[in-house]
Amino acid sequence: MAFEFIDAQLAQRQQDGYYRQRTCIDYERDGVIAINGQHYLNFGSNDYLGLRHNQGVLQAWVEGLAQFGGGSGASPLVTGYSAAHRELEQVLAEALNRDAVLLFSSGFAANQALCQALLAEQGDIIADKYMHASFIEGATASAARLRRFAHNDYTHLSALLSKTTSSHRLIASEGVFSMDGDSPDVAQLVASAEASDSWLMLDDAHAFGVTGEYGLGSIDAYQLSQQQCPVVMGTFGKAVGTAGAFIAGSHALIDYLVNYARHYIYSTAFPPAQAVATLHALSLVTQGAEREQLHANIAHFRARANQEGLTLMASQSAIQPVVVGSPTRAVALSAELANRGLWVPAMRHPTVPKGTDRLRITLSASHATRDIDALVDGLLLAQDSILANADPSEHDAD
Numbered sequence: 001m002a003f004e005f006i007d008a009q010l011a012q013r014q015q016d017g018y019y020r021q022r023t024c025i026d027y028e029r030d031g032v033i034a035i036n037g038q039h040y041l042n043f044g045s046n047d048y049l050g051l052r053h054n055q056g057v058l059q060a061w062v063e064g065l066a067q068f069g070g071g072s073g074a075s076p077l078v079t080g081y082s083a084a085h086r087e088l089e090q091v092l093a094e095a096l097n098r099d100a101v102l103l104f105s106s107g108f109a110a111n112q113a114l115c116q117a118l119l120a121e122q123g124d125i126i127a128d129k130y131m132h133a134s135f136i137e138g139a140t141a142s143a144a145r146l147r148r149f150a151h152n153d154y155t156h157l158s159a160l161l162s163k164t165t166s167s168h169r170l171i172a173s174e175g176v177f178s179m180d181g182d183s184p185d186v187a188q189l190v191a192s193a194e195a196s197d198s199w200l201m202l203d204d205a206h207a208f209g210v211t212g213e214y215g216l217g218s219i220d221a222y223q224l225s226q227q228q229c230p231v232v233m234g235t236f237g238k239a240v241g242t243a244g245a246f247i248a249g250s251h252a253l254i255d256y257l258v259n260y261a262r263h264y265i266y267s268t269a270f271p272p273a274q275a276v277a278t279l280h281a282l283s284l285v286t287q288g289a290e291r292e293q294l295h296a297n298i299a300h301f302r303a304r305a306n307q308e309g310l311t312l313m314a315s316q317s318a319i320q321p322v323v324v325g326s327p328t329r330a331v332a333l334s335a336e337l338a339n340r341g342l343w344v345p346a347m348r349h350p351t352v353p354k355g356t357d358r359l360r361i362t363l364s365a366s367h368a369t370r371d372i373d374a375l376v377d378g379l380l381l382a383q384d385s386i387l388a389n390a391d392p393s394e395h396d397a398d
């Protein structure tokens, strides 16, 4: 029978506690999501600045639609590249102090395109162990040899670098890590790249819009020159509140990607209206009112959680994980929180390493102080309730 493994693989996922199902959001208003007729405070979105529902951003979408229509109509090298895309690229390049910027439909595509085009013949990719799946997939599919250094371990990075032989080396890390919320020591990464004549690439999906004086991510936070960090990838689907992604770098790099990045060349450009809305959202990011609120919310959550004795990770970002350690307990805790009107997704292996299954709390500027207090209270109650109901003989299969 063809593809007979499908049923068996699904059954295995069920048995291991890793089976995944989508949750359909019926509607969302003022940070409250409705699912199957129930309402929840949303602590699962990456909309860190609450810009998805910003009136100015919505208005910009509408103006973009009126001017350019609903879609781009073609791939960028045919007729899909509009004045709206060009303006967004130019504004971003200038803000980031880079020669040029190229827009992609998603961060997933941008990471894949970068790895495949830049390392099309040979080379070495030395990536932090916790890099996002989109990068790792791209690296694996490229012609380079992929080596992964232990998370934020620069001694290990140096050891792996010393084993590389090619003259095309790409060191890769993230500005803010998507599951732990922590950041690398960027000075160490820059030093390693300089010492080994490698290129440094940062995936700024969770840093762009959040870190730095103007919210422009790692380049802004660490004042990274183009030479120090020749490749930065950022996304618009998280803090910026729209969708899509970009790669920023030298004229030559961007021109090379326009010519060789298959995910760019053979994919319909994202709607021009999205570029108009993103440009407006970007102006709000740099102005900073929402960022200030987000950082106040992060500080409030951490202070209250610490006060109540909850164990947090070192993260200072909008991503505040609570590690539970087993997939079944993470799911039970998430369900218990949902019973209390709090939507906090559980993250399980293979999204996170085995044994570090967790709740991934994401904070947003749109949360009120009372929402965050409700979250901390809910976490304490849910923990107690799970402990009270736990069967002492119970062990997770993993």
Ligand code: PMP
Pocket (backbone or CB within 6 Å): 105, 106, 107, 108, 109, 111, 132, 134, 174, 178, 203, 205, 206, 235, 236, 237, 244, 245
């Ligand atoms: N990189 C990281 C670190 C991410 O967390 C994500 C999204 N989960 C991506 C890349 C992919 O970006 P997008 O959602 O725009 O495809």
